[in-house]
Amino acid sequence: MKLLPTILIAIGAVILPGWATAAIDGDAEKGKEAAGVCVACHQADGTGKNNPDGESWPQLAGLDAAYIAKQLNDYKSGQRENGTMKPFANMLSEQQIADVAAYYSELAPEQGQGGEDADEATLARGEMLAQRGDWSDYIVSCKSCHGPDNQGAGEVFPGIAGQHAGYIEAQLKAWQEGTRKNDPQDLMGTIARRMSDEDIRAVAAWLSTQPPQSN
Known part of the structure; x- marks a missing residue:
């Protein structure tokens, strides 16, 4: 039986090892x-x-x-x-x-690009993965970590709603292939490796059509 990553706990309740950064006040x-x-x-x-x-x-x-x-x-x-x-x-x-x-x-984000031409079936699959996940393949929903409406959860999990589809897709593939590894305890890599190319395109397209994080 496959086991889900053990760090999927209530977001914001824990600080993940190796992720916290030294605080420097920015101007x-x-x-x-x-x-x-x-x-x-x-x-x-x-x-x-x-x-x-x-x-x-x-x-x-x-x-x-x-x-x-x-x-x-x-x-x-x-x-x-x-x-x-x-x-x-x-x-x-x-x-x-x-x-x-x-x-x-402090800048105001704009609507993401890249998902506007996706068909209904693709967007429906993307919404499912982002909002509920697919437990038949042990794919955890994006919002489990990235927070309500996928608008981010502190310094660990960035807002991905309204991000450009091409960038989301490229990063998921990088985690899938192991060319990006700077996430805590290989959380993103573990999830991305369970996703098909169609899944990645679908979730990237749907997320890009969602309202971006508001300041």
Whole structure:
């Protein structure tokens, strides 16, 4: 019998080992200036871009500041690998990372892209996976960790509602293939490996059509 990950506990009630980051107060005003290196991909307003023919750039606007800071630090350390992001992360000091994270966290997100042309069956499957999971394949619902309406749960689980479909799909495949590993106790990898390519496309499409996290 397959066992579900043991860390699926009430979200917010625990701090997962190896995830908590040292708190550095960020200055959003200074972060706006430091974020100049981010604009080319993530746009001036932090809304990113869905690119169906290549790499999609995630929407950073409205994400939790501590989550953004952790990802930037992970790019610097190599814990999260991305040839595009690493040199930009390396340009930022620890304080600048905190500032950039604070800046983006205060911006208003816009509606995600990439799911608008999905058919009803695809969206229905995506909604099921995101909201209820599929216990026949031991796939836990997204909202079990990412919170009500998948709008995020603190610094550990980012808001994924309203994120671009291309980016969600790419990250699920990266966890599935083991090329992204910077999640606590391989939680995302465990779930992604139980999903088919059709499941990944469906949940990515549905999530992109949902209201993004509100500040």
